[in-house]
Structures are given as C-alpha cells and as structure tokens.
Amino acid sequence: MLQSKLFTKTRREPPSDEVSKNAQLLIRAGYIHKEMAGVYSYLPLGLRVLNNICNVIREEMNAIGGQEMILTALQDRALWEKTNRWSDEVVDNWFKTKLKNDTELGLGFTHEEELTNLMKDHINSFRDLPIYAYQIQTKFRNESRAKSGIIRGREFLMKDLYSFSRDEEEHKVFYEKCKKAYKNIFKRVGIGEKTYVTSASGGVFSKYSDEFQTVTDAGEDMIYICNKCKSAINKEIKLENANCSECGSSDFREEKAVEVGNIFSLGTRFSEAFNLKYVDKNGENKLVFMGSYGIGPGRLMGTIVEVLADDRGIIWPKEVAPFTAHLIELKSDNKKVNATAKKIYQDLQKQGVQVLYDDRQDKQAGEKFAEADLIGIPYRLVISEKTLAKNSVELKERSKSEAKLVKIKQLTKAFK
Amino acid sequence: MLQSKLFTKTRREPPSDEVSKNAQLLIRAGYIHKEMAGVYSYLPLGLRVLNNICNVIREEMNAIGGQEMILTALQDRALWEKTNRWSDEVVDNWFKTKLKNDTELGLGFTHEEELTNLMKDHINSFRDLPIYAYQIQTKFRNESRAKSGIIRGREFLMKDLYSFSRDEEEHKVFYEKCKKAYKNIFKRVGIGEKTYVTSASGGVFSKYSDEFQTVTDAGEDMIYICNKCKSAINKEIKLENANCSECGSSDFREEKAVEVGNIFSLGTRFSEAFNLKYVDKNGENKLVFMGSYGIGPGRLMGTIVEVLADDRGIIWPKEVAPFTAHLIELKSDNKKVNATAKKIYQDLQKQGVQVLYDDRQDKQAGEKFAEADLIGIPYRLVISEKTLAKNSVELKERSKSEAKLVKIKQLTKAFK
Numbered sequence: 168m169l170q171s172k173l174f175t176k177t178r179r180e181p182p183s184d185e186v187s188k189n190a191q192l193l194i195r196a197g198y199i200h201k202e203m204a205g206v207y208s209y210l211p212l213g214l215r216v217l218n219n220i221c222n223v224i225r226e227e228m229n230a231i232g233g234q235e236m237i238l239t240a241l242q243d244r245a246l247w248e249k250t251n252r253w254s255d256e257v258v259d260n261w262f263k264t265k266l267k268n269d270t271e272l273g274l275g276f277t278h279e280e281e282l283t284n285l286m287k288d289h290i291n292s293f294r295d296l297p298i299y300a301y302q303i304q305t306k307f308r309n310e311s312r313a314k315s316g317i318i319r320g321r322e323f324l325m326k327d328l329y330s331f332s333r334d335e336e337e338h339k340v341f342y343e344k345c346k347k348a349y350k351n352i353f354k355r356v357g358i359g360e361k362t363y364v365t366s367a368s369g370g371v372f373s374k375y376s377d378e379f380q381t382v383t384d385a386g387e388d389m390i391y392i393c394n395k396c397k398s399a400i401n402k403e404i405k406l407e408n409a410n411c412s413e414c415g416s417s418d419f420r421e422e423k424a425v426e427v428g429n430i431f432s433l434g435t436r437f438s439e440a441f442n443l444k445y446v447d448k449n450g451e452n453k454l455v456f457m458g459s460y461g462i463g464p465g466r467l468m469g470t471i472v473e474v475l476a477d478d479r480g481i482i483w484p485k486e487v488a489p490f491t492a493h494l495i496e497l498k499s500d501n502k503k504v505n506a507t508a509k510k511i512y513q514d515l516q517k518q519g520v521q522v523l524y525d526d527r528q529d530k531q532a533g534e535k536f537a538e539a540d541l542i543g544i545p546y547r548l549v550i551s552e553k554t555l556a557k558n559s560v561e562l563k564e565r566s567k568s569e570a571k572l573v574k575i576k577q578l579t580k581a582f583k
Numbered sequence: 584m585l586q587s588k589l590f591t592k593t594r595r596e597p598p599s600d601e602v603s604k605n606a607q608l609l610i611r612a613g614y615i616h617k618e619m620a621g622v623y624s625y626l627p628l629g630l631r632v633l634n635n636i637c638n639v640i641r642e643e644m645n646a647i648g649g650q651e652m653i654l655t656a657l658q659d660r661a662l663w664e665k666t667n668r669w670s671d672e673v674v675d676n677w678f679k680t681k682l683k684n685d686t687e688l689g690l691g692f693t694h695e696e697e698l699t700n701l702m703k704d705h706i707n708s709f710r711d712l713p714i715y716a717y718q719i720q721t722k723f724r725n726e727s728r729a730k731s732g733i734i735r736g737r738e739f740l741m742k743d744l745y746s747f748s749r750d751e752e753e754h755k756v757f758y759e760k761c762k763k764a765y766k767n768i769f770k771r772v773g774i775g776e777k778t779y780v781t782s783a784s785g786g787v788f789s790k791y792s793d794e795f796q797t798v799t800d801a802g803e804d805m806i807y808i809c810n811k812c813k814s815a816i817n818k819e820i821k822l823e824n825a826n827c828s829e830c831g832s833s834d835f836r837e838e839k840a841v842e843v844g845n846i847f848s849l850g851t852r853f854s855e856a857f858n859l860k861y862v863d864k865n866g867e868n869k870l871v872f873m874g875s876y877g878i879g880p881g882r883l884m885g886t887i888v889e890v891l892a893d894d895r896g897i898i899w900p901k902e903v904a905p906f907t908a909h910l911i912e913l914k915s916d917n918k919k920v921n922a923t924a925k926k927i928y929q930d931l932q933k934q935g936v937q938v939l940y941d942d943r944q945d946k947q948a949g950e951k952f953a954e955a956d957l958i959g960i961p962y963r964l965v966i967s968e969k970t971l972a973k974n975s976v977e978l979k980e981r982s983k984s985e986a987k988l989v990k991i992k993q994l995t996k997a998f999k
Contacts, residue, residue, distance in 0.1 A: 239622050305721065311683045
C-alpha cells in the first residue's frame with residue numbers, strides 16, 4: 168500500500184484520557200480509534216493486524232476439526248432463563264435492549280445458550296457427534312471499569328469454540344488437542360515464551376480449567392509460576408495448594424499476567440438445561456458432554472503490543488504485522504531513487520511480500536524513521552541516493568538495532 | 584469438506600413460523616438458523632456464502648480506492664445529538680442500551696456520525712483528501728415487522744462506504760465510479776440481469792439518489808422500468824414525473840423489487856454538524872463533501888435465493904457458492920468406487936476446486952440427490968459402479984437438466 172494514500176495519521180501524543188500502553192501506542196500509530204472507554208474502532212492498519220490474528224486462530228481451529236459459523240448478538244431471554252443466567256443479579260455485565268413491543272433482549276456476552284439450543288436441530292444420534300463449532304464474533308460486556316485499552320473491552324471480538332462430545336472420555340481427547348492448538352496460536356503470534364498454561368478453578372462449570380496467561384505488567388491477574396517445572400497456577404489454586412501440582416515444588420514466583428485464552432469443561436450443565444440428548448449405540452438417550460474454548464483476538468493484539476513494544480513504538484511479530492516490509496524512500500533530486508523505489512515496491516509485491524511504501528515527498532527522513540518505529544512493521548527498507556550508489560537498500564529489523572546493506576537484486580531472497 | 588463431518592442436517596419442512604422463501608430454503612438446507620424474527624445465525628455453509636459475497640464486495644471496493652476498517656456497534660449519544668438523530672421520534676428504529684452508570688448508548692443502525700467524528704483526527708489539508716473508507720459490519724435496526732427472512736433483518740451485516748471529497752465535482756467522479764463497481768458486484772453474484780439502477784429521491788440528505796433494485800416477487804418496493812431504455816425509477820419519482828428522465832418515454836412496466844444497494848450524496852450535512860473542514864490550496868477552510876454507499880451482504884444472499892431458486896431448492900451462482908462441486912458417491916460393494924471418489928476429491932482440491940464430498944455410506948441415491956438439489960452447489964458429480972465402468976463420473980450443472988459423462992482423467996479440465 169502507498170503510505171501517501173493511507174488515510175490515518177500518526178500522532179505524537181495519545182488522547183489525554185487513555186492510560187493503557189497498548190491503546191496509547193495503537194492510537195498514536197493509527198491502528199485504532201477510541202469511541203468511549205472499552206469501545207474501539209479498528210482503522211485500516213488495525214483491521215489488518217486483527218484479521219491476521221483471526222486467521223492464525225482460524226487455521227489452528229480448522230486443523231483440529233473446528234467448523235466456523237456465526238451466531239447473533241441479539242439474545243432471546245427465554246434461552247437464558249433456562250440456565251438461570253438472564254437476571255442481572257446472576258450475570259452482572261449484561262447489556263440489555265428492547266424490541267418495539269417492549270420484549271426485552273440481551274446482547275450476547277457469551278454463546279453457550281444460543282448454540283446449545285441450535286444444536287437440538289442437528290444432533291440426534293451418536294453418529295452426529297462429536298461436533299466442534301466455533302465463531303469469531305462480537306461480544307458485549309457491560310464492564311463497570313474499562314481502563315486496559317483493547318485488553319478489556321465492552322465490545323470486542325471473541326473466538327469461542329464449543330465442543331459437543333458423546334462422553335467425558337471423548338471430550339478429554341479434544342480438550343488436550345485444543346490445548347496444543349492454543350499453544351501453537353500463542354507461539355505463532357509471537358508471545359509463546361511469555362505465555363503459561365495456568366491451572367485455574369473451573370468457576371461454576373467444572374472443578375478445574377486451564378487459562379493461558381501472558382506475563383506482562385499490564386496484566387490484571389496474578390499467576391504463580393513454578394521455578395522448577397515452569398507450570399503455573401492462578402491465585403485461587405495457590406490458596407488451595409502450597410505446592411506445584413506437576414512437580415511438587417513450593418518454589419513459585421509471582422507475576423502479573425493477562426488471560427489471553429481459557430478452556431474448560433462445561434460437562435452437561437447446558438445439555439441438561441436444554442435437554443440436548445443423543446441416542447447412543449445401544450439405543451439409549453444420553454446427555455451431550457460439552458466444553459468451551461475462548462480467545463479474544465483484540466485482547467491478543469493488545470497483549471502483543473504490551474509485551475513486545477519498546478520506547479520508540481510497536482514491534483509486530485511477522486505473522487500478525489499489517490505489512491511485512493516498510494519501504495521508505497528518502498527525498499532526492501535524483502529521479503532514479505523514486506523510480507527504483509517504485510520498482511522494488513512492485514517486485515516485492517509480485518513475490519507475495521506485503522509492503523507499506525512510504526512514498527511521501529513532503530516528509531523528512533527523521534520523521535519517516537520515527538513513524539516507522541511507532542508503526543512497528545518487522546522489516547524496514549530504506550532507499551536513498553546513498554544506498555542507490557551501491558545498488559543497495561538498507562535493511563533493518565524493527566526488533567534489532569543494526570542495519571545492513573542488501574543488493575537490490577538479492578532483496579526478494581531476504582524475505583524467503 | 585466431507586459431508587459426513589458437516590454438522591448441519593437438511594430438513595424436509597421449514598419452521599412453521601417462517602413465511603419467506605429465502606429463509607425457508609436456507610433453513611431447510613442448513614445455511615442459517617432463525618433465532619427470532621429478523622435475527623438469523625449463519626451456519627458453516629451459510630457463512631461460506633456470506634464470506635464469498637463479502638469478498639466480491641471487498642474486491643470491488645478496494646479496486647476503486649476503498650480502505651477497509653471497522654467501526655463499533657455501541658454508539659455515543661453525544662455524536663447523534665449533533666445531527667438531531669438521537670431522538671426516537673426522529674429515528675424510529677433505534678435499539679438502545681445503557682452502561683452501568685445509566686449512560687444511554689445506541690446500537691448503530693448506520694455510521695455517518697461515528698465516522699465523520701473520527702475523520703476529524705485524520706483530515707486537515709486538501710492533501711488528505713479524497714478518502715474512501717468502508718466497513719463490513721453488523722447493523723441493528725429495530726424493525727416493527729421482520730417477515731422477509733434475511734432480506735430485512737433486525738441484526739444484519741452491511742457494507743457501508745463513506746466518501747470524503749474536496750468538493751461536489753470530486754465527489755461526483757467517485758459517485759459514478761462506485762455506481763460502476765456496484766454493477767460489477769451484482770453481475771458477479773449472479774443477479775446483474777435482474778438488477779436495475781433506479782432513480783430515487785435522496786430523502787433528507789440530497790435531492791436524488793440511486794437505488795439498485797432487483798426484480799423479484801419477494802420485493803417490498805415497487806419500481807417502474809422504462810420499456811424503451813431499461814432505466815428505472817422508484818415510486819416517489821414516478822409520482823413526480825410521468826415520463827422517463829433518460830429517454831422521455833412514458834411506457835413503464837411496474838415490478839416488485841428488493842433494494843440490494845443504494846448510493847447517495849450526503850453533501851455537507853454531516854461535515855457541518857461535526858465541523859469537519861480542511862484547508863484548501865489557498866489556505867481557506869472548507870467543509871468536506873460526503874457521500875454514502877451501502878450494500879447488505881445478507882440481504883444480497885437472500886435475494887440471490889429468491890431470484891434463482893427452483894422447486895427443488897437453491898441454485899448458487901459460481902462466485903458465491905459454498906463449494907464449486909458437490910461430489911456424490913453412490914453406495915457400492917465395489918471398493919474401487921470409494922477409492923476413486925476419494926482420489927477425485929483430493930485431486931480436485933489440489934487443483935483449487937472447492938468440493939463438498941458426500942461420503943455418507945448410510946444414505947440412498949435418491950436422498951443424496953434431493954439434498955444436493957436443495958443445497959444448490961453449481962456442479963454435481965456422481966460416481967457409481969456404473970459410471971466407474973466407463974472410467975467416468977456424471978457431471979450435471981444445478982441450473983440445467985441434462986447430465987453428461989466425463990472421463991475422470993479429464994475432470995479437472997471441466998472446472999477451468
């Protein structure tokens with residue numbers, strides 16, 4: 168893309184009411200726009216990152232048999248009364264609205280009820296199971312405070328997969344598969360090393376669950392990492408067990424962390440409420456055994472910024488970056504500089520490399536470099552009269568300090 | 584995809600409360616699920632079609648310089664008060680909700696206010712213009728009646744593009760470009776011949792606008808098509824002018840139609856309300872001139888079903904079909920039938936052909952054919968002991984009645 172055409176502008180200062188690092192940087196660099204606390208629009212660069220994250224998640228969910236669909240935001244009260252989750256006393260973060268005839272509706276903060284009900288049309292026999300259905304869809308949660316940028320939103324994207332299995336045994340096989348898929352996701356988006364599978368209590372649904380917690384000062388949770396075996400437990404579990412459940416050690420370190428994913432067994436809580444049964448091999452009716460698996464792509468994006476950014480701006484890992492290369496042309500009277508920059512831009516794109524080309528003629532080098540650092544594209548390519556004299560461009564990785572000259576002819580190789 | 588794994592089932596009867604043909608067929612074939620009147624979930628097959636439609640729209644919008652972003656559903660009251668569109672007396676289809684502190688919020692039924700306000704951060708100089716920003720995002724409209732299936736939803740996807748131009752002259756150039764892009768879209772999704780550019784009044788925003796109206800009995804609008812020049816006008820314009828504005832003829836035919844798209848000038852109504860100005864070449868402050876361009880991908884999907892379906896079910900045009908080919912294996916004791924079907928499935932996919940492979944061993948031929956007709960994939964391929972004896976498969980287009988035998992070796996050619 169030509170940067171002269173990109174409608175967003177970078178800015179030196181974030182909005183004065185924005186306290187989180189992720190939103191400050193993402194707003195300054197033109198990725199997002201704050202509509203109100205916890206509600207952000209995604210501008211062209213931001214949508215590209217969000218889509219890349221969604222595609223990583225999609226690939227990993229499809230690889231373990233996930234089938235993508237999309238449920239609705241508007242929720243029918245009757246479904247939520249079946250599980251006793253309609254009342255604001257039980258669920259404290261509902262957004263509610265009304266039809267013209269005064270019928271109350273909810274805005275989905277999760278989708279177990281809607282999907283369990285829907286599955287009654289499609290599950291009859293043991294032959295229909297297991298089913299792994301997921302969506303990447305907008306959730307609404309009426310948070311009383313929302314000060315963590317896109318890490319905790321009132322309106323945000325969520326990938327939620329729900330598993331429908333014949334029994335707990337079949338369920339557990341998928342649960343473990345999904346745990347591995349989640350590890351792949353966090354590795355691919357560049358925060359694998361900072362992300363810990365963290366044993367947690369299962370809340371109202373099951374005894375235990377697994378959270379995926381990424382260590383960062385921006386975290387709202389506290390986790391305890393075993394110094395011996397690197398497994399982690401959350402606060403509630405720590406209060407129950409003084410020792411690591413994996414290796415028995417009592418040597419923990421305490422870290423602030425963001426919950427970037429969680430997976431848990433739902434058991435038959437929802438299938439019971441909706442009478443979601445199947446006929447097994449012996450002709451008997453049995454309740455479907457369910458599980459739930461969530462990741463927030465926007466939260467993940469915010470966490471990546473928190474974990475990887477430096478003083479100068481954002482640093483995107485390759486798989487999520489809005490572009491792979493940021494080609495910067497420095498102003499020159501020598502027309503060959505511009506002509507060569509254009510050719511490199513086209514050649515790289517032909518090779519499948521996504522390029523943001525800073526073709527602006529009214530900006531100085533210093534300003535262009537500062538903006539590039541703020542935007543955080545992994546590879547910066549600079550072409551100037553000086554580099555052209557050596558038939559080269561200067562290549563610098565955003566995460567490293569040293570730059571090197573690369574012959575223009577060998578440039579596409581650098582991206583293989 | 585293996586049909587044995589697809590979690591949706593087809594059904595012989597639609598839900599008893601569903602009166603529209605599009606929803607009846609789409610529900611029976613497993614594309615959508617009705618949550619309540621005007622609110623539908625998209626199941627795996629349905630999401631594939633919806634995504635294909637969105638991608639056609641995206642390609643055409645990107646080709647004319649559109650930059651994709653995504654705004655929010657939750658709306659800040661203050662923005663809508665600036666244009667006097669907050670009150671339920673002025674806008675009669677708001678869904679409203681509340682934060683915990685009782686601050687009222689709206690659910691976006693359109694996005695002029697939010698985007699015009701956002702653009703104040705990015706538009707300063709004439710050099711920043713024009714800008715064409717669009718999103719494919721969920722709209723909420725509190726319709727009192729919603730009986731047209733996915734053609735009129737209370738929650739539905741909308742592609743809305745907004746243009747920001749220096750003046751009316753620059754605006755008009757883009758307006759005409761977008762009109763052409765819209766024609767491309769309707770042609771590509773298979774309803775070009777039934778869709779008329781229809782002159783309409785511009786409502787509160789401008790004197791005239793253009794609607795894109797697709798002729799079908801399911802239409803809620805009435806249009807008047809000039810029998811001489813094939814241009815069309817809507818009811819309001821017809822009342823004003825007895826003659827065709829293009830050719831002067833008074834020979835019109837009246838048709839029911841669905842409004843699948845509309846484009847109109849907003850002028851400076853929104854830029855005035857938000858004081859969205861730019862500094863022109865002479866250093867003077869000028870109001871930005873705006874336009875608005877909408878298409879509902881779900882409505883388009885419903886309209887395609889209404890226009891093209893026959894007595895046996897849906898007929899998808901190639902560009903929007905969930906799969907290109909429906910490979911049906913008929914039960915046989917000869918294991919070579921199954922082995923060959925599997926090989927064809929893999930080979931076609933390697934060639935980039937998207938295939939739904941009906942590998943189910945517990946269904947009879949008649950049932951498989953009836954389901955295939957209902958689902959409506961453009962090419963049906965049948966492999967049986969009989970076709971295999973001739974080293975062939977039977978190929979039939981969903982929209983045609985005759986079938987022909989194609990040698991298996993030449994099959995991939997048939998999809999080029």
